[in-house]
């Protein structure tokens with residue numbers, strides 16, 4: 001006869017192994033099982049098994065039952081809802097000296113949900129395992145470029161990064177990189193306006209070839225050079241429509257929307273920016289995005305909420321009120337990787 005613990009472990013194994021195997025199929029174009037070694041052990045065990053050993057009720061206060069097999073289902077449901085808690089991050093500004101502030105971040109572990117979700121800052125090897133065999137495409141403006149830098153900072157060794165920085169920061173240009181060591185293909189596409197995103201998506205549709213992970217976002221250039229939130233709304237609607245073929249295809253990419261940063265008007269470095277990029281404009285553009293049906297739950301994109309990350313990191317994390325320190329984009333990268341873990345385990 002099985003005791004509750006054995007049943008729980010058995011259920012947990014099914015819950016862990018089946019989705020883990022499938023996860024490799026969804027994220028990886030080459031159908032390579034990328035959960036290997038360290039990541040499998042650290043994430044599979046900590047995410048799925050550890051709740052069975054300490055008191056279950058510490059993690060799932062709403063679960064009063066002692067039946068572990070039904071609790072295994074709770075784990076999955078719980079993982080789904082974890083997407084909503086990914087941005088529960090707190091910042092700390094460390095004064096190294098008067099002139100040098102460095103900020104650090106961590107998930108708010110005093111929040112029970114965050115604790116139960118067991119988010120992890122992935123190391124280089126785990127990130128490599130997760131993205132092994134994947135094609136990642138990042139499309140947008142300088143915010144997207146900073147996001148790419150943060151992603152590569154995590155994936156590459158310092159000496160590999162040196163060449164990358166120079167090439168990536170050629171202004172207003174695309175950038176392509178294949179990291180053989182990890183089997184990662186990365187494309188950065190310079191696309192400052194929403195209609196540039198739309199064209200790109202239409203090209204992907206025409207090619208019938210989609211990346212595994214697609215990160216995009218746009219708004220700052222439109223706010224500055226077009227200054228018309230109604231027009232922005234309309235262009236988001238067009239983008240939303242262009243996404244349709246991509247969403248019904250066999251291999252749907254994991255989609256992330258890179259939100260706009262919090263703009264600190266007084267710190268913006270030109271008169272034109274200070275005039276156009278007001279809090280009213282930010283509000284209107286944000287409203288347009290929320291109403292566009294691009295973001296979950298109504299739409300396909302998981303929001304990487306740069307607005308809240310930058311707002312919480314604060315003024316000390318930016319010199320021009322628009323481009324923030326690397327640490328902000330690093331947090332966004334870790335949020336995306338954790339979302340990928342959650343999503344790929346769910347898609348059964």
Ligand SMILES: *[C@@H]1O[C@H](CO)[C@@H](O)[C@H](O)[C@H]1NC(C)=O
Nearest residue numbers: 094095096097099100101102
């Ligand atoms: C600020 O401090 C960090 C961490 O100690 C250091 O790596 C960095 O070089 C310093 N930056 C400046 C401008 O002094």
Ligand SMILES: *[C@@H]1O[C@H](CO)[C@@H](O)[C@H](O)[C@H]1NC(C)=O
Nearest residue numbers: 032128129132133181182183
């Ligand atoms: C990526 O996958 C390939 C093929 O399965 C494997 O040879 C390689 O070691 C993996 N690399 C990493 C960093 O996991």
Ligand SMILES: *[C@@H]1O[C@H](CO)[C@@H](O)[C@H](O)[C@H]1NC(C)=O
Nearest residue numbers: 190191192193195196197199
């Ligand atoms: C983006 O769209 C703008 C406005 O339609 C256009 O002028 C520009 O050439 C496009 N840029 C790229 C990189 O496609």
Ligand SMILES: *[C@@H]1O[C@H](CO)[C@@H](O)[C@H](O)[C@H]1NC(C)=O
Nearest residue numbers: 200201203204206207208209
């Ligand atoms: C579409 O396919 C063409 C031809 O293979 C290729 O050059 C282009 O980069 C592809 N576009 C995208 C966005 O992947």
Ligand SMILES: *[C@@H]1O[C@H](CO)[C@@H](O)[C@H](O)[C@H]1NC(C)=O
Nearest residue numbers: 226227228229272275276281
């Ligand atoms: C930008 O648009 C707003 C809203 O239409 C308008 O009130 C404002 O005058 C415009 N600003 C500039 C500098 O054109």
Ligand SMILES: *[C@@H]1O[C@H](CO)[C@@H](O)[C@H](O)[C@H]1NC(C)=O
Nearest residue numbers: 226227228229230231232234
């Ligand atoms: C803003 O864009 C909308 C939609 O394209 C257009 O109808 C309207 O005339 C534009 N407003 C201004 C002030 O240009």
